[in-house]
Amino acid sequence: MKGKKLLRDHIRAHWPYYAVAVTIMAAANIIYAFFPRVLGQFTDELELQGLTEQSVVKYSLLLLAIGVGYGLFFGIGQYINHRMGRYFEFNTRQKLFRHFTVLSEDYFSRNGKGKMLSYVMNDVTSVRESIANGVNQMTNASILLISVIVMISISGIPFSLLAISVAPLLSIPFLVIYFGPRIRERSKNVQESLAVMTESAEEQFGGIKVTKTFATEQIAHERFSETVDRIRANQLRLVKATSLFQSVLPFVGAMSMVVAITYGGILVSRSALSLGDFVAITLYLRMIMQPLQQIGNVINTIQRSRASLDRLNRLLSEVPDIREAAEATPLQPAATDIEIHGLSFQYPGANRPSLQDIHISIKAGSTLGIIGKTGSGKTTLMKLLLRVYDAPEHTIMIGGKDIRQITLESLRSQIAYVPQDGFLFSTTIRDNIAFYDRKASMERVEEAAKHAEIYENIVGFPKGFETRLGERGLTLSGGQRQRTSLARGMIKNAPILIMDDSVSAVDAVTETKIISNLKKLRQGKTTLLIAHRISAVKHADEIIVLDDGRITERGTHEELLRLGGYYASLHSIQEGDDSIEQQGG
Numbered sequence: 001m002k003g004k005k006l007l008r009d010h011i012r013a014h015w016p017y018y019a020v021a022v023t024i025m026a027a028a029n030i031i032y033a034f035f036p037r038v039l040g041q042f043t044d045e046l047e048l049q050g051l052t053e054q055s056v057v058k059y060s061l062l063l064l065a066i067g068v069g070y071g072l073f074f075g076i077g078q079y080i081n082h083r084m085g086r087y088f089e090f091n092t093r094q095k096l097f098r099h100f101t102v103l104s105e106d107y108f109s110r111n112g113k114g115k116m117l118s119y120v121m122n123d124v125t126s127v128r129e130s131i132a133n134g135v136n137q138m139t140n141a142s143i144l145l146i147s148v149i150v151m152i153s154i155s156g157i158p159f160s161l162l163a164i165s166v167a168p169l170l171s172i173p174f175l176v177i178y179f180g181p182r183i184r185e186r187s188k189n190v191q192e193s194l195a196v197m198t199e200s201a202e203e204q205f206g207g208i209k210v211t212k213t214f215a216t217e218q219i220a221h222e223r224f225s226e227t228v229d230r231i232r233a234n235q236l237r238l239v240k241a242t243s244l245f246q247s248v249l250p251f252v253g254a255m256s257m258v259v260a261i262t263y264g265g266i267l268v269s270r271s272a273l274s275l276g277d278f279v280a281i282t283l284y285l286r287m288i289m290q291p292l293q294q295i296g297n298v299i300n301t302i303q304r305s306r307a308s309l310d311r312l313n314r315l316l317s318e319v320p321d322i323r324e325a326a327e328a329t330p331l332q333p334a335a336t337d338i339e340i341h342g343l344s345f346q347y348p349g350a351n352r353p354s355l356q357d358i359h360i361s362i363k364a365g366s367t368l369g370i371i372g373k374t375g376s377g378k379t380t381l382m383k384l385l386l387r388v389y390d391a392p393e394h395t396i397m398i399g400g401k402d403i404r405q406i407t408l409e410s411l412r413s414q415i416a417y418v419p420q421d422g423f424l425f426s427t428t429i430r431d432n433i434a435f436y437d438r439k440a441s442m443e444r445v446e447e448a449a450k451h452a453e454i455y456e457n458i459v460g461f462p463k464g465f466e467t468r469l470g471e472r473g474l475t476l477s478g479g480q481r482q483r484t485s486l487a488r489g490m491i492k493n494a495p496i497l498i499m500d501d502s503v504s505a506v507d508a509v510t511e512t513k514i515i516s517n518l519k520k521l522r523q524g525k526t527t528l529l530i531a532h533r534i535s536a537v538k539h540a541d542e543i544i545v546l547d548d549g550r551i552t553e554r555g556t557h558e559e560l561l562r563l564g565g566y567y568a569s570l571h572s573i574q575e576g577d578d579s580i581e582q583q584g585g
């Protein structure tokens, strides 16, 4: 069954350790099972022959040996199991992270970050606890139970007493069948509500600045409280089921004890059972109570973690939407002519296409400018070029090859994509710029910063390029962030550079400098420039205007001005009102 794969793979990879741990724990419990027998013999000897100093020492040493042997073996077995549990945790988190990196953007837009965190934190921990405690307690309990039954049968205790005392225990499997699915279902609800809470916390923390500026702390608090209340309600339902189950098992054990004492007492009074055997069977039954409770715990833990294991396995079996074709070949850096033919595209689940019948031919080394209203499909077109989403077959060709037949790694390493709101990591500015190649020399990093017109800002910070950004560091302004992200794209010096509205938060003077740097830097290389400002694209070899997913105008700057359409009117608005251009970061 697919749902058990994660655990099965783990056990398969580490079974020798588990075999050793189980053997050692079994030995510990077998040793422990001798305890009542030795005590029973001691009682009989005391009653029949009286005690000598020698026999007191003998029995004390025997009991000490049982205690030390049990403690030692049990400790080692438990250590191995817990260690293996940690391995599972470590490996599963690695596996999850790797899996997250291959899942497509569509998956992340359907599932929040909080949910991912919950998988990595709550679910993995729940399964790890169940593995370590499960193997420990299950081995303990079952071996102890078997040893006790064997020890009772080889002692002089009559079979009828044994049978009648153990009879109440036969109800245990039925109790497990009844409680198991209920505990699992309730655990699933708890895990899901935990995921919702993590998601909500993540969102509330992310949006804390908006919350504060709108003075809506109370609303945020109420929203978060709702998720916490849901966890509490689900936890309480789970606790009810687990507590009931855990209390029923010792009750069943106590019933065994009552039967043994009543029936055994009658046998002793009729001299059909020795006092030593009576002591031994009561001690044995007391011993059984402990494993019974443990079995209850284990079943609880296993049922709870089954819900988590199912969630993890479901996530790991999620197939990425964007897959590399078996016959895919790498894209050659020299062959980067881009041909787009009859491309129409609709997002999964959307009710209308975002792009319709697009035809573009971009010669390697040329610059294409893309202008269009918001929501006209500019970013979508770039996402299809990067294969963040898959375009229909044979609609996008690069270097004469269908984009779907190019290896993903080679495609994306030939393209540098600079989005409008490039995410910066909580590390130094240097590492953020040299993100693609951490070994890049300082000269290259500085040069990229100069081309992106951010160099002067960076050297003005006390720690310069070593300034840390993010949570424990400096906060950059919108324009500074955009230019740092631009430097990250420029340093890659890729055959194709995509600037997706990447200078929108930059003032007009700086933008002019960046565009002029770009023209020099990108000579002989392909550049796709998306912008809302004509000044950013007017030098392009060709400019297209997108409207509602369709190309409505195309040509050079001069041709489009002559056309007198959207581009020309945008030009007259922007050129006619310089104050618009002077705004920004």
Ligand SMILES: Nc1ncnc2c1ncn2[C@@H]1O[C@H](COP(=O)(O)OP(=O)(O)OP(=O)(O)O)[C@@H](O)[C@H]1O
Pocket (backbone or CB within 6 Å): 109, 347, 348, 350, 354, 372, 373, 374, 375, 376, 377, 378, 379, 380, 381
């Ligand atoms: N993941 C998605 N799922 C469904 N629809 C989407 C998705 N992403 C974008 N869209 C829709 O596709 C259309 C084109 O969006 P796109 O982001 O390409 O526009 P754009 O021209 O880049 O806009 P802007 O200039 O505001 O960045 C919009 O109607 C948008 O709502």
